[in-house]
Amino acid sequence: MDCAGSARCGGAGLVRPDLDEDGMTNATYLYCLVRSARAPSLRGAPAGLPGAAPTRTIDAGGGLWLVAADAPLDRYGEKPIERGLQDLAWVSSVAVPHEAVVEHLAKIGTVVPMKLLTLFRSDERALEHVARQRKRIDRLLERIEGREEWGIRVLLDEVAALRRAREEAQTVSAGAPGAAFLLRKKKEHDAAREAIEHARDRADELFELLAAKADDARRRPPPPGEVGKRVLLDAAFLLPRRKARAFQAAVRASAKKLSGRDYQLTLSGPWPAYTFVADTEPK
Structure with a gap:
């Protein structure tokens, strides 16, 4: 644990x-x-x-x-x-x-x-x-x-995502005249950076989508991931028990969209509201 x-x-x-x-x-x-x-x-x-x-x-x-x-x-x-x-x-x-x-x-x-x-x-x-x-x-x-906490964690297989980005960059730059090698390396570097930025954007979009379905939502500092795996999102959502099935359905739909794209989405819960009692000062 x-x-x-x-x-x-x-x-x-x-x-x-x-x-x-x-x-x-x-x-x-x-x-x-x-x-x-x-x-x-x-x-x-x-x-x-x-x-x-x-x-x-x-x-x-x-x-x-x-x-x-x-x-x-x-x-x-x-x-x-x-x-x-x-x-x-x-x-x-x-x-x-x-x-x-x-x-x-x-x-x-x-x-x-x-x-x-x-x-x-x-x-x-x-x-x-x-x-x-x-x-x-x-x-x-x-x-x-009357509420319960659900957790979402999104991992990116960084090795696979970067390999895919570099392969696509090599295809685009194939046959480039002149300093082809340097041009290809630059395209690979840019493609790798863009792949990570795109992955972060997708995690942000997912958080906003699910947060809209909850009474409260919190992003937590990402814990260390496995070697080669980047934790893009570690979040908790507080929602009424009656909305749990709809929330799970939204998560499954999101997981389906991410499948096959080097992402791994994990849903956990329901839990007592651990995250939402940690800050007891009124806002």
Whole structure:
């Protein structure tokens, strides 16, 4: 799992770590906030973080629930976390169960995912912090209620695209008089540059097309691609559940147009609104 390039490892920045570990053995770990008329059922919920206690709910009042667990500080204190963050395998070992809990709860109510490794000294500290942020949380819940996140990634097979551009340039410049070699090289260079620019333009057009069908859309910084593959677009779209089928159909139509042209389009989702809770300040 590539957390550096995945919004799913993110979440709302509403709750910050607040630990004074002296004399403590456990801290309150938060997975997410859930809006639900009654306590969300945890029957069948994933196990959660390795070494943590079973997942439980904390009533924040007004139909808002914290989904939490007791986390041992010998595994999730400041120093163990600092060491663990240097190890991608360790990060994956906590990120995967964290998001599994969040995604399970998203089937029950509207969910605000917490950032990975959000810890508080106690349940009371977590509740106090949420109470201070309550107006912002309620606005955020209104924004995402009844909606889900879908992800789009477009890759360009850069090697194949450049080879195709150079071959076309060679065909055009064949038989040119005079400095044919230099002319051909210039045409190849220009064709390669134009191929990349054209690919970026197509990705921009696709984003605008799909963004028009969503309530909100965000482009994310492209993660590193495979060798020879350029990530042209990495984006998230927030849309009402009732529009999901139409959105998927639009994506399939776009993928069909791009097929056979050195592009690879991938659709992922539905997810909780990871990307759209990360910026909690009102615009």
